[in-house]
Amino acid sequence: MINDLINTIKNQRWREFKERSQDEVIFASSITFTFLFYMLGALYLVAPVVGWSLFAMLIARRLSGEKFSTKSTRWLIILWCLSALILEASLIIAHIDFNLGFGKIVKSTIGWAKGWALLSIFIVLGYSLKIRYQVICRAACLVGLIAILVSPALIAAYILSLPETLYVSPLKILGGSGPEFFTIRLYEVDPFNGRPRWRFFAPWAPAVGFVANIYFLCAWFEKNTFWRSVGLIGNSLMIVLAASRMGLIVLILVPTSVWCLSRLTRTWFLILAAVGVLAIGIFFDPIFELISSTINDIKASRADSTRVRESLANIAVHRWQSEAYWFGHGVVETGTHLVEFMPIGSHHNWYGLLFVKGMLGFLGFLIPFVMTFFILIIKAQYQVSSRLALGMCLILGFFSLSENIEALAYMTWPAWLLIGIGIKNSINDTDTHEANLLGHFRLKSESK
Template identity: 40%
Template sequence: MSDLKPANPVETIIYRTLTWTWPLYAVGALYVVGPVLAWVLAGIAALALYLGPAMRSDLNAQAIPTSVWFWLIGMAAMLPILWVGHVNWGYGLASTIKSTIGWAKGWALMALFPFVGAVLPIRREILIRGQCIVGFWTLCLAPVLLAAPYIGLPERIFTSPLKVVGGPGPEYFTLFLFTFDPASWTPRWQFFAPWSPFAALLGVCMVLFALEEKDRKWRAAGIGAGVLMVLASKSRMGLVGLVFCTIPPRLLPLIGKQWAVFLLAGLTASLAVTADRLISSLGAGISAFKNARADSTRVRATLQRIAEERWREEAVWFGHGRPEPGAHIVEYMPIGTHHTWYGLLFVKGLLGFLALLIPLLYQLLTALADTTLHQRGRLPLGILLVICMLSFGENIEIEAYLLWPGLMILGIHAREIAADPIDTVHPKRVKPAIAS
């Protein structure tokens, strides 16, 4: 595995793009590269499907799996929903065009990367090694980043002129060494992400990928860098994700083992005795968790309440078309942000909410079923858990440009299941045919 190399042009593009994460961040190009990569590779995948056997042998296409069809249909539906919302609220043509471009750089990526992973012959090992290489460079740069606030270096170096292409904000094109937390005025690090909490869950993703690496040195680099990103970001969500997204996928196979069932029964019986104390401790822990960043918790809760009330009272089916400026009570944060699900209800209504919920839930249930029987499900299940966690604290669509390795893994996993269905992983579980 130490001499792993790309086997076709698509793997070469993916591998080099991933391993060049830090140089691309240094010039503020990551937000541009993500959508370009998605649309270029999706074009190659569509061409491979169209040409069939006429395509070069190392790029032969596979059929689109069911779960990927759900993503394609759901994310495609986001576009007409967006248009209807703009028409309903009287937004002009310029605003509609701008939002359509935003869809192509956001929601579309949630379907395009799984589509590419499912159709083209991309090995998950390429993505795993690429993530570990990013981790290695993260560890190499860590001494400078961690020392920066204490040796007088500035928070930000520069903002790339690539910001002219447009995006959610200048932070997507800015090279940061660190940032100061406005609540405590202590330094936090965001590495190659636009802000610290997102960097934390990117660190969790890095750990998930590294746990699947066969080479011990690369595995150590990936795990070390991922844990560093979680700790240095000082994100509560990252700390929870480091446990919640890595351990359950590895425990699920134990469900089918008899000794694990007996152990679970014993633990359940003991809970009957200690339940009250555990509930009290859990409540105290949740309260301490929220109070760790009380201002942030208050603003997010207020944003969610306003988004839900205005969705229910003003725009149930198609939403408001776009986020709206917030008032002083939410520190001028836009209504419809900082939470994928409340944001979808506010911006795209119930139809937009379902357009994401259905493919995500289908893929999650598929990964859960596969993980109980086969190790191939561990990484995609972990990635899905990260996406679920992100969706409750961020707007997932504007982060797809950095989540693309995980999204591609979802497509690769769907292709693997299509080639070797879950029921055939353990032939003994398949119902035998009745002899005639």
């Protein structure tokens, strides 16, 4: 049976992608070897190296006279580039305001290059390079396959009471961030409820739910039945084992939301939506009570964690308003015992932006993100890659309420790359077929 599986993988792995470009090979390999990079302690370094190297090559090709096709949404790419520069400007001004010194400015700028700037860079790369979203989807399914293969061993490690931590990679000296980004762990025990959680290749368990949801949605758009099944099973398995509350919510909501938002021009859907709104209005009270009860149950499942997050949010907002309204504090600060010494400005992207970057940085990221979301809604009515990109925006939007987007840029970069791909106009990416809500989006193109 195992030999049959290996032969199937060999025969189907890249049969559809024999003519892959060099750029596609780089991106696909960076995703496929996620677990290997993690075991080497190099995962934190791969995305910055790949992103900035390809960005430098893109600029060099542009300076050498290579022409890039004119696209109607080029202004949005320029807006994302300005966003990265605005975030850097607010960082420098905040450091000057609080007399943090030149050394801190340099260190924080390096962090900016590996975080906020990297998001814009991958959007530019997805927009400018000839990358097929199908290649990224296949690579995500391969990650799901590896997750299926390693999960029994990780579960057994907990059952046999093996050490939680294997080792800390010596490459930590090159990262500049905390040791959790270079620590290889078999499992962890939740300090709030004593239950096991698995990080797989992430620095903390909820981050697995974040990345696995990105790969899960990619699997929804995979055409090959074998790889689609593997991708869906493997990535959903990671979400469940990570015990991520937000991950489970997003797993249910995002595929449904993408299906609905990409059907806004269909008459039958508008009629169905009107009936649905009417039904919600009639049964509003029981529906509202059900939703409220569900939210309270989710919060109660890890009450201490919820308390810490709410305290961090309150402190961040209060100190932003009273101490650094326009440009923020420049850096995160370690909290008190009240918040389990968690950094102020963490655990929530938007509160973190206000605390660290101020109102300038907050608007500098919010405006292009919202504009991108609405542009993708329009494009999703006729373009398949834009539907996938729209789903990525939804995932990022949901997780921005519980995670710091910047800190996980090195793992979530495929989502930003796919957003860049989805922003493009593509004649060969028009889909007129209905998508199956409980199945997958069938990719059948037709010429305009």
